Amino acid sequence: MSMRTAGGNDDRSGWILLLKNPLVLRLACLGMILAFWEIAPRMGWVSPVMLAPLSATVISGVTDFGVFARNLGVTFGSLALALLIALGGGGAVGLLLGSVRPLRTTLLPIMSSIYAVPLVVVYPVFTAWAGIGVESKVLFGGLYGFFPMLLATAAGVRTVDGGYMVAARSMGATRFQMIRHIMLPAALPSIMSGVRIGSAMTAIGVVVAEMMAATAGIGFLITQNRTMFNTAEVYFGVFLVVVLAGTIDWAVSVIERRAGSSYPRKVRTL
Amino acid sequence: MSHGLASRAGRISAQIGIVVAIFLFWEVAVQTGMANARVLPPPSLVLPRAVAMLGDPVVLYNLWITSAQVLLAFVLVAPIGIAIGLLLGESDYFGRAFKPFFFFLASVPKSVFLPVFILAFGIGFTQKVAFGMFQAIFVLVISAIAAAESVSSDFLKTARAYGASRRQLYLDIYLPAMLPVIVEGLRLGMIFNITGVLFAEMYVSRAGLGHLVSTWGMSFQMVNLFAGILLAAALSIAVNEALRWYENKVGAWRG
Numbered sequence: 001m002s003m004r005t006a007g008g009n010d011d012r013s014g015w016i017l018l019l020k021n022p023l024v025l026r027l028a029c030l031g032m033i034l035a036f037w038e039i040a041p042r043m044g045w046v047s048p049v050m051l052a053p054l055s056a057t058v059i060s061g062v063t064d065f066g067v068f069a070r071n072l073g074v075t076f077g078s079l080a081l082a083l084l085i086a087l088g089g090g091g092a093v094g095l096l097l098g099s100v101r102p103l104r105t106t107l108l109p110i111m112s113s114i115y116a117v118p119l120v121v122v123y124p125v126f127t128a129w130a131g132i133g134v135e136s137k138v139l140f141g142g143l144y145g146f147f148p149m150l151l152a153t154a155a156g157v158r159t160v161d162g163g164y165m166v167a168a169r170s171m172g173a174t175r176f177q178m179i180r181h182i183m184l185p186a187a188l189p190s191i192m193s194g195v196r197i198g199s200a201m202t203a204i205g206v207v208v209a210e211m212m213a214a215t216a217g218i219g220f221l222i223t224q225n226r227t228m229f230n231t232a233e234v235y236f237g238v239f240l241v242v243v244l245a246g247t248i249d250w251a252v253s254v255i256e257r258r259a260g261s262s263y264p265r266k267v268r269t270l
Numbered sequence: 271m272s273h274g275l276a277s278r279a280g281r282i283s284a285q286i287g288i289v290v291a292i293f294l295f296w297e298v299a300v301q302t303g304m305a306n307a308r309v310l311p312p313p314s315l316v317l318p319r320a321v322a323m324l325g326d327p328v329v330l331y332n333l334w335i336t337s338a339q340v341l342l343a344f345v346l347v348a349p350i351g352i353a354i355g356l357l358l359g360e361s362d363y364f365g366r367a368f369k370p371f372f373f374f375l376a377s378v379p380k381s382v383f384l385p386v387f388i389l390a391f392g393i394g395f396t397q398k399v400a401f402g403m404f405q406a407i408f409v410l411v412i413s414a415i416a417a418a419e420s421v422s423s424d425f426l427k428t429a430r431a432y433g434a435s436r437r438q439l440y441l442d443i444y445l446p447a448m449l450p451v452i453v454e455g456l457r458l459g460m461i462f463n464i465t466g467v468l469f470a471e472m473y474v475s476r477a478g479l480g481h482l483v484s485t486w487g488m489s490f491q492m493v494n495l496f497a498g499i500l501l502a503a504a505l506s507i508a509v510n511e512a513l514r515w516y517e518n519k520v521g522a523w524r525g
Contacts, residue, residue, distance in 0.1 A: 022366035029368075050390045106284045116510035117503040118465035120472060121480065124487020124495055129309055204379040211384070212473060212484075219382070226385040234385050241382040249377065 052232035057239070060232035067221065068240060074216040075244070078137040078206050085142025086202045087149050087195055094153025094194070099183060108154055115147045119205075123212055132213040137206050144205025145198040152194025156187030192256045199248050207241055218244070293317075311493045320497035320504075329482065333501075336479040339395060339467045343402030344460060351407045351459065352452060355414020369415065376408040380466070384473055393474045398467050405466030406459035413455025417448035450521030457513035464506050 018024050038054040040046045052060070061068060097103045097111065122143070126136040164182045173181070184191075210219025222237035293313045299305045300312035323329040358365045358372065384401060391397035425443050434442070471480025479502055486495040 020363075022363050025363075025367040026371060029371075105281050106288060110285055110288065113507050113511065114503075116461050117506050118461070118468045120465060120469045121483050121499050121502045123472070124484055125499070128487055128490060128492065128495070200377070200379065204381055207379070208381050208469065211382070222382065222385050226388060229389075231389055234389065238382050238386060242378050245377075245379045 049229055049231055052235055056232045057235045060230070061236040061239070064233065064236075068218070068236070071216055071218045071221045072240060072244070074134070075206060075210065075218045078134050078141060078210075078217065079203055081138040082141030082145065082202045082206055083199060085138070086145025086198050089142065090146040090149025090194070090198055091153050091191065093146075094150040095157055095179070095183070097150070098154030098157030098187075099179075104154065104158065108151075111147065111154075112151055115151060119144055120208065123209055126209070127213050132215060137209045137214065137217065140209040141202045141206035144208075145200075145202030148201050149194045149198035152197065153187065153191050156190025156194070157183050159190070160186040188259060192252070192259065196249065196252045196256070199252055200245055203241075203245055203248055309492060311496055315493050316496040316500065319493050320500045323497055323501060329501075332478050332482050335395075335477045336467060336471065339398040339478070340402060340460075340464055343399045343406065343463050343467065346399070347403040347406045347410065347459065347463070348456060350403075351410025351455075352414045354407075355411040355455075356418050358411065359415040359418025365415075372408060372411050372415075376412050380405050380408075380462075381469060384470055387470070388474060393476070398470045398475070398478070401470045402463040402467045406463040409462060410455050410459045413451055413458070417451035417455070420451050421447045446520070446523060450517055450524065453513065453517040453520055457510060457517060460509055460513060461506065464509070468502065 019028070034054060037051065041048045041051045041053045041056075097108050119140075123136075123140055126140045130136040130139060160183050164186070165178060168178050168182055206217070207219040210217035211223045214220040214223075218237055218240055222234055222241075225233035225237065296310075297312045297314055300307045300310055354372075358369050383404065387397050387401045387404070391400050421444055425447070426439065429439055429443050467478070468480040468483075471478035472484040475481045479498065483495060483498040483502065486492075486498060
């Protein structure tokens with residue numbers, strides 16, 4: 001990136017020269033999209049039901065800040081509990097399936113097949129069992145993030161160098177010590193990628209569940225505004241969910257860096 | 271693969287055994303009253319219902335609607351996604367300009383955009399196809415970028431040094447190198463596409479498997495609901511395994 005010369009630093013500078021810089025092209029396209037977003041509905045190029053102007057979207061978010069904040073709070077609460085199920089449960093089962101050979105060869109392929117099933121179709125079961133309150137969101141979000149966490153953890157544990165295990169066992173390490181001091185550190189990068197994908201999926205699961213049947217939450221708010229054709233509010237709600245997902249991703253990467261630094265970076269082979 | 275055929279057969283029979291055991295446990299749990307049959311119907315009711323559904327014209331019609339949406343979305347999005355990905359992967363200029371854009375969008379949760387698609391396309395067939403394409407396109411672009419970058423320059427140099435023609439380069443170097451990565455992208459895209467179409471049908475629609483499942487759930491028809499879920503699961507597992515088989519086949523040369 002730093003090697004690139006900034007276009008337009010000599011007297012031949014013009015649009016063509018400027019566009020030779022890929023970064024300029026990217027920003028120009030982004031600017032055009034934002035400009036289109038603002039201008040197109042105002043000029044009547046697209047129906048205002050389809051697209052609310054950028055400024056109207058932002059204004060709706062500011063005026064309805066209280067409503068958005070309250071519902072975002074509900075979503076956060078469901079998400080926190082769902083993450084406990086997805087990451088805790090998925091991590092524990094993944095650790096078990098990845099480290100016990102007979103389970104790994106039989107159950108793991110079944111788990112990765114289940115991962116291909118579109119889990120949305122299971123949501124009506126959750127509402128039939130747990131109602132349309134917070135419980136069904138927590139359970140469904142937890143299920144959504146469970147499998148990616150399980151598969152990533154199992155894959156991480158599986159790649160642990162067998163030499164370490166043999167060495168530790170011959171020196172009399174207990175099963176707990178082997179998990180704590182060998183398997184977890186070696187599998188950490190893979191587990192963290194499981195945490196990253198699992199958290200993202202859990203968040204999607206909670207919001208999707210709220211969109212389908214709920215009484216509160218950001219997904220519910222989006223659906224409610226859609227049925228009332230409050231286009232600006234719908235766009236602002238979607239924007240909030242994207243920000244939520246981005247924040248989770250950022251938080252995981254911070255934890256990833258912290259956790260990674262407490263273990264030796266390079267694993268040397270024996 | 272080194273364990274041989276015998277252990278492979280053993281593994282598969284063990285897997286079948288586990289699946290059978292799960293269904294048995296489910297049946298016994300309901301029959302002994304550990305689970306309430308009204309909220310968890312036993313497999314002895316669900317499995318025959320799932321089979322019977324394959325002869326039910328109403329279910330078949332809705333299954334056909336869903337399949338048509340999924341297939342049309344796939345046929346439309348595959349060439350577009352792969353073309354964009356190859357362009358970004360091969361051209362340094364466009365790659366630098368737009369790769370971060372697509373990497374960012376690939377990480378954005380796409381399901382929340384469904385209401386936007388309803389505002390734009392209504393609640394019919396077109397909206398489901400458009401949403402399925404939207405769900406699938408980013409993973410296709412990302413995998414096509416990876417495919418373009420996975421072509422080994424050593425192989426290219428060697429082939430050129432031995433005087434390979436342009437045609438030979440494309441058919442013998444580029445295609446075998448890129449195909450496994452692209453097929454993997456197609457497989458993931460197909461899963462996202464199916465998920466997207468089913469979700470869109472469950473959210474607001476008048477037809478489709480997702481519409482049926484959602485209606486059965488709301489009217490508490492649990493046997494139908496579980497049978498519908500089994501059908502949806504079986505179909506997507508079949509699609510996934512078929513594409514995975516093809517992926518392994520075209521990727522076998524990598525060892």
